[in-house]
Amino acid sequence: MNFVSTRGGGDPVSFSEAFAQGLAPDGGLYVPDHLPLLPTDLLIDDAEPYPVLAWDFLSMFATDHDSDSMMELVDKSYGDFSDTMSAPLQQLAFNVFSLELFHGPTLAFKDFGLQLVGNLFEEQIKKTGESINVFGATSGDTGSAAIHGLADKEGVNVFILYPEGRISELQERQMTCTEAENIFPIPIKGSFDDAQRIVKELMGDLEFKEKLRLSAVNSINIARILAQSVYYVHAYMQLSQDDRDNINFIVPTGNFGNVFAGWLVNQMGLPVDRFTVATNQNDILFNLFNTGEYNLGDVSPSVAPSMDIQVASNFERFLYYHDEKDTDRVVDQMARFKKDGKLKISNFERSNFSAVRCDDKEILANIKRAKADYDYVVDPHTACGMAGIDPEKTNVILATASPAKFPDVIKKAIGETPTNKTLEALKKKEIVNYPVDATSDAIRAFLEKNAI
Ligand SMILES: *Cc1c(COP(=O)(O)O)cnc(C)c1O
16 A cells, blocks of 8 residues: 555655655645455454554555554554543434543543544654654644654654643643653744744755654644544444434544544545535634635634634545546645635535534533433534534534633533643643744744754
8 A cells, every 4th residue: 555645746655654654745644545345344353452453444545554553543542541442432312422522531522533643653663764753733632642653762852842821731731841851832922823834834945854854743644544443343333233224423523534534434435425524613624515615714702612613634635536636636726725825726626524613602502402312511623513413413522622622612602620630740840941032033033952
């Protein structure tokens, strides 16, 4: 199995190479050169232990790994999740389920991708003997999950930009209270998109990227996407046979990584009727799936900050399949989008996607409703998903973060403050961060100085 760029440039590369590069050299995103069919026994068996399923699935793509090294990777990555199912499915009503993706170390679904990524980096450093500098931007959860996956690992320094004041206190503490010397959390004045733009610009400077041996962790990394595909299969396997028809996966969405991971495994044969993209008031994707127009606006800070995104980077991967792998067309569309800040996709086919949106008021109302109807506490991101429940379908809402990460919003909605022991402990530690001006020159200089 090889990986190719959505923009058609460069040579096909192996899984390890696609992982190490993050962004393809032509600025495109890596996708598998073909999609294997899911083995049918995966679809009829009952749920297998999570690491075993991850091993089965990832082995189809990481064909440059032998089965022992793959088993070691998935064991290290998922062995210590607090729930032995890793991604347990909770039934909330007869046709409403919550797929809890917050039992990893930083209490959000991003641990699934980034625990694996941390271990892949470790493997790469051992193999090549070369240190690396991980560089990324976060809207809150990516940074904490990446940092947790890499803190104190040999041969790697981690630089994460985040929009100051726009992530929750506990997210910030998960990044800044690690006491690890290889971790550099960088608050900038601006939005997540500003941070991501700087990262893309510096990563696009290939000379600089090579000189500092920069690697990405943001959700464009194909290893993260594939790691996330696994829990869609895991969710399916936890449903009873009767519930397996007519599935509506409802996915709180920002960068389009999570929902794309599900759609990809659907293309491989996982029977799914619909993917509902749930956005907050930053509703570029809601509009896109309803009109075929992709219009950039300004980021509007919401109570679901990990989805405060306008440029949904992973959408390019869907576009690649939408355009039937016509990479020239993808190049043209991405260039127009970059230039005009908007794109009208001609003959737009939304596949089996649909979309809903929630503003802050609706998010609070949905948290209240989940408590009243299901006696269940949802975090503000998951609350957006509540808007996508269809009484005619088996609804599986992806619970992307623990409510404990957003205590203030939960308190406001239902008067309760969720607690979590790990998070309480963090509050006692000192915050260490490195404020830098939000320009690519300033960030470039900081990296030059602190890279390993
Ligand atoms: C990152 C994140 C999202 C958005 O996921 P994407 O893959 O960027 O679409 C939703 N909810 C939470 C809690 C997140 O951390």
